[in-house]
Amino acid sequence: MSTASHVSRKQAFANQVVEQMAAFAPVQAKPMFGGFGIYRDGLMFALITQEQLYFKADDQTEPVFTREGLNPFTYESKGKTARLRYYEAHAEVFDDPQRMAWWARLAYDCAVRNRPAARKAAKLPDKKPTSRSQAEGRSAAGLARLEALPNLGPKFAEMLVRAGIRSESALRKAGAVKAFVQVRGAMPEATLQLLWALEGALSGRPAQEIDESDRTSLLMALEDATRHQPGRPDR
Secondary structure, eight states: OOHHHHHHHHHHHHHHHHHHGGGTOOOEEEEOSSEEEEEETTEEEEEEETTEEEEEOOTTTHHHHHHTTOOEEEEEETTEEEEEEEEEOOGGGGTOHHHHHHHHHHHHHHHHHTOOOOOOOOOOOSOOOSOHHHHHHHHHHHHHHHHHSTTTHHHHHHHHHHTTOOSHHHHHHHHHHHHHHHHHHHOTTOOHHHHHHHHHHHHTOOGGGOOHHHHHHHHHHHHHHHHTOSOOOOO
8 A cells, every 4th residue: 555545544534533523523633643633622532543543531431441341542662562541432433423422522521621730830949049140150051051952952942941941961850751741831832843852852863853653652651741740620
């Protein structure tokens, strides 16, 4: 099968899912590194990968999926098998629009319950520096070292500093995903381009060399990190 026809099949499947969810609500399928995320009102509540639909789950709804014998989404990360709380769709959803709507609503309600609260911008420490000039010197030196890392430059380095990551060692301790979550908590406008840049900076690669497999693993790790953020609403 040619690459073009494979892409066509994936897009056709995503279009089919969107159409079949019309009984639930207008939804969008957004490309997501080899697959698609399914969104309603900006919230991702399902995903498609390898022409398989998965619905989002949490403590409240996970038993519904397990009782039906439905399997969670798994992926390989750093030589280990990791899982997300997205479960494969029941075969019935493709034959009955009302059943598709029921499962989609279950997953969307889960996404609403687990929507991360906006994180507060990182605060500066209360300790007074020995002198203002020493503090400024340390800050400037840390910023310069961040700027010198591959892919970062002044713009991304400044974003890290504003989020409280002021040195290369702090960045390496956090790792690409946690650093990205911290930046996005302070600056919601941060895009995935920053995540790819951070991964490249820490692995010594240009961002363009972060391949689809690595990006998918990063995206799944980001979903995990976001799911464990404090401050989620209880509703």
